[in-house]
Amino acid sequence: MTQKAKDQSQKETGGPEVTVMTDAITELQKAGLGSLSWMGTAWLENMSDLSSEVMSFIADRVKEDVKTQHQILHCNDVSRLQKIQADFMQRAIDQYTAETGRLVAMGNTFLKDVQERDAKTGKDD
Template sequence: MTEKSKTDTTTANEAVMASLTELQKAGFGSMAGLGTAWFESMSDMGAEVLSFISERIKEDVQTQHEILHCQDVTQLQHIQAEFIQKAINQYTAETGKLVEMGNQTLSEALAKASSQSKT
C-alpha cells in the first residue's frame, strides 16, 4: 500500500486554495457572505421539521390511546379515518410551510448576492 507524502498533501491543499481564490476573484466572492444566513435558514427549517415530527408523534400516541379504548369496530374505523385525514392535512400544511421557508431563503440569498455584485 502506498502512502502519500506530506509534500503531496500540502501541494493538493495549496491547489484547492488557489482554485477557491480564483473563483472569488472571478466574481463568486459574494457567495462567502451567504454562509451565515444560509446556515441560519437551514437551522430554522430543521427546527420546523423537528417540531412537526414531535407533533405527529403526539398525534400517533393519542390515536393509539383512542384505539386501545374503543368499544367496537365502527368506532375504530372512525378513529382511523380521522387519524388519516388529520395526517394528510398536517403533512400538506407542513410541506407548504417548508416550501415557503425555502423560497424565502432563496429570495433573500439572491437579493444579497445581487446587492453585493452591484457594489
C-alpha cells in the first residue's frame, strides 16, 4: 500500500488513534471482559439516577449552609452561636450519613440490574 493510500485509509477510519483504541478494546475482550454492550440502558439510567441524587443532595446542603449563615449573622449571643454551629454540624453528619446509605442502596440496585441483564444476555456473546 502506498503512503497516499495509507493516509487516505487513516482519514476514513479516524486515524491511528482510533486503530489503537480499537485494538485495545479487542485485546480486553479477548482477556475475558467481553462486550460492554450488555450493560445497555440499565447502566445509563442508573448513572443518571445516581447523578441526580448527588446533585439534589448538594443543593440541599447549600440551602442548609445559607440558612446557617443567616442564623449566624443575626446572632447576638456567643452561647447561641455555639448552639447554631453544633446543630449545623450534627445536621450535616446526619444528612451525609443518610445520603451515603441512599447512594449505597442505589449502587446495589445498579449492580443487581447489570447482573440480571448479564445473566439474560451473556456478556461474552
